[in-house]
Amino acid sequence: MNRSPGALFAALLAGLMLALPFAALAVEPDEMLADPALEARAQAVSKELRCVVCQNQSIDDSSAPLARDMRLLVRERIAAGDSDAQARTYLVERYGNFVLLKPPFQANTILLWLGPLLILLVAAGGLLVAARSGAVEDGDPEADADNMESL
Amino acid sequence: MKLPRPALIAAAVAPVAVFVVLAIALALGLRNDPAALPSVLIGKPAPAFALGPVREGDVGFSRADIEGRVVLINVFGSWCSACRLEHPMLMELAASGVPIHGIDWKDAPADGAAWLKKYGDPYVRVGNDEIGRLGLDLGVSGAPETFVIDKTGRIRHKQVGPITPEIWRDEIAPLMARLEVGG
Numbered sequence: 303m304n305r306s307p308g309a310l311f312a313a314l315l316a317g318l319m320l321a322l323p324f325a326a327l328a329v330e331p332d333e334m335l336a337d338p339a340l341e342a343r344a345q346a347v348s349k350e351l352r353c354v355v356c357q358n359q360s361i362d363d364s365s366a367p368l369a370r371d372m373r374l375l376v377r378e379r380i381a382a383g384d385s386d387a388q389a390r391t392y393l394v395e396r397y398g399n400f401v402l403l404k405p406p407f408q409a410n411t412i413l414l415w416l417g418p419l420l421i422l423l424v425a426a427g428g429l430l431v432a433a434r435s436g437a438v439e440d441g442d443p444e445a446d447a448d449n450m451e452s453l
Numbered sequence: 454m455k456l457p458r459p460a461l462i463a464a465a466v467a468p469v470a471v472f473v474v475l476a477i478a479l480a481l482g483l484r485n486d487p488a489a490l491p492s493v494l495i496g497k498p499a500p501a502f503a504l505g506p507v508r509e510g511d512v513g514f515s516r517a518d519i520e521g522r523v524v525l526i527n528v529f530g531s532w533c534s535a536c537r538l539e540h541p542m543l544m545e546l547a548a549s550g551v552p553i554h555g556i557d558w559k560d561a562p563a564d565g566a567a568w569l570k571k572y573g574d575p576y577v578r579v580g581n582d583e584i585g586r587l588g589l590d591l592g593v594s595g596a597p598e599t600f601v602i603d604k605t606g607r608i609r610h611k612q613v614g615p616i617t618p619e620i621w622r623d624e625i626a627p628l629m630a631r632l633e634v635g636g
Binding site for chain 1: 457460464467492493494559584585586588589590591592594595
């Protein structure tokens with residue numbers, strides 16, 4: 303055997319990368335639905351639902367027992383004919399909007415959604431006022447220096 | 454061309470003002486408890502359920518058992534160390550006549566039964582929810598959790614974590630007294 307450390311490292315890296323897709327999934331094989339189309343929907347819904355005990359993981363990512371219960375519930379609802387939205391609503395009715403990783407657009411989240419736009423508008427408005435008043439347009443270093451002095 | 458003086462003052466003051474407002478808002482935000490989750494089920498009827506028994510030869514616990522009375526429903530498990538901490542308080546309340554029902558959550562019935570035998574049994578009715586299905590319907594995220602249910606079967610309060618003597622005295626006892634007279 304005459305392997306360079308580089309080759310060994312490459313092999314190790316390749317192995318880790320191959321294992322990565324499995325590490326990303328907390329769903330156990332025995333939880334999965336037999337129908338691949340339903341299972342894909344269940345996984346998509348699970349990715350948007352928060353594991354309420356781990357808080358910043360989706361139930362699809364989490365290995366917490368409660369996340370497992372929720373995954374099974376999502377599958378039960380979907381297998382029973384619920385739409386994706388109905389399956390989500392079922393958990394929202396019991397755990398609140400907190401269970402959604404993406405907050406809904408509604409009265410008490412309006413600042414959250416539109417805040418960045420608002421800040422952008424205020425900044426743009428400020429810039430416009432400054433430009434109109436001439437200092438920026440002139441670009442006169444002396445005027446700028448005068449402005450600084452008068453501050 | 455010079456900027457007019459008021460505009461200059463505004464330009465100097467605005468960033469400081471924005472900073473101060475943000476700092477105050479964020480400082481106030483620090484006082485919020487990020488783990489506190491208000492239950493969305495407050496005011497809603499308790500879900501239908503029929504749980505199998507925990508105690509040997511018992512009848513279990515179902516929705517019909519809570520109708521017409523102000524009761525506590527306590528979610529516990531033999532695996533739950535905070536429940537062990539809360540347990541003496543429940544024993545005390547049960548001895549003073551407060552009706553407490555138990556949900557043995559995510560626990561094998563035999564383990565729950567052994568736990569009650571070892572430490573004492575404060576529950577009027579107790580049912581097993583090993584699969585955690587009723588837990589999901591009640592929006593349970595951990596144990597212990599305790600629900601106050603009014604005479605019409607509506608959830609009126611949810612206590613997350615052990616009931617301490619202070620929480621009992623200041624929150625739950627007054628609420629139950631109010632519900633008892635029909636509030």
